[in-house]
Amino acid sequence: MRNDQDMIGRRFGKLIVISREPSDPGGRRRWLCRCDCGGVCTATTGNLNSGRTTNCGCRKSPDLTGMVFGRLTVLGRSDRRGSRGRRTTPQWECRCECGAITYKATDSLKSPHLSMCAACAAAYAASGARAAAGFVEGTQLSKIRDMTPGKANTSGYRGVYHVKRHDYWRAEIRF
Ligand SMILES: [Zn+2]
Ligand SMILES: [Zn+2]
Incomplete structure (x- = not known):
């Protein structure tokens, strides 16, 4: 085991x-790292040494320029960053349908009630929020289209989950 000073200042x-940083639940040593993009992240010694973690996640984010999310059209990357706990995430410069410029992180863009500017969000909250969110017969269409797995998801795919009691994987879609 090298001591802490051997790691601090090293580049990966x-x-x-x-x-x-406090060690992870498995007892692996973790480090707070600053990325060249300005972001920060934590990584274990093993992930750094093996080259599995070489950036804060910025390399993974695909270019969303020109894409439309809800009322927002993405104009391009910005140098603004939003906070997610201890991490910061890069934000996109977006134009709302109402003409306002707003800055959003990728996860906010994909969230139906955040994919609009602050003024539109306030108006949306005031007017029947369920209808505005695209509910049809109790199902939110944007949620079906959004293939991002939910927080509790263990399979990595929407609608695919492991049935512990019988030990099989189940895929389902409901409307
Ligand atoms: Zn980065
Ligand atoms: Zn707006």
Whole structure:
């Protein structure tokens, strides 16, 4: 085991190790790293040494320029960042249908009630929110279209989950 000072200041890809973080539940040592893009993240010694973690996640984010999310059209990447707990996430410059410019992180764009500017969000909250969110017969269409797995998802795919009691995988879609 090397001591902490051997890691601090070292570069792994786009990351530079800043300080020691509390170890993960498995007892692996974790480090707070700053990315060349300005973001920060934590990574284990193993992931850094093996090259599995070489950036804060910025490399993984696909270019969304020109794409439309709800009322927002993505104009391009911005140098603004939003916070997610201890992490920061890059934000996209977006134009709302109403003409306002707003900055959103990728996950906010994909969230139906956040894919609009603050003024539109306030108006939306005031007017029947369920109808505005695209509910049809109790099902939110945008949720079906959005293939991002939910927080409790273990399979990595929407609608696919593991049935523990019988030990099989189940895929389903409901309307
Ligand atoms: Zn980065
Ligand atoms: Zn708007």
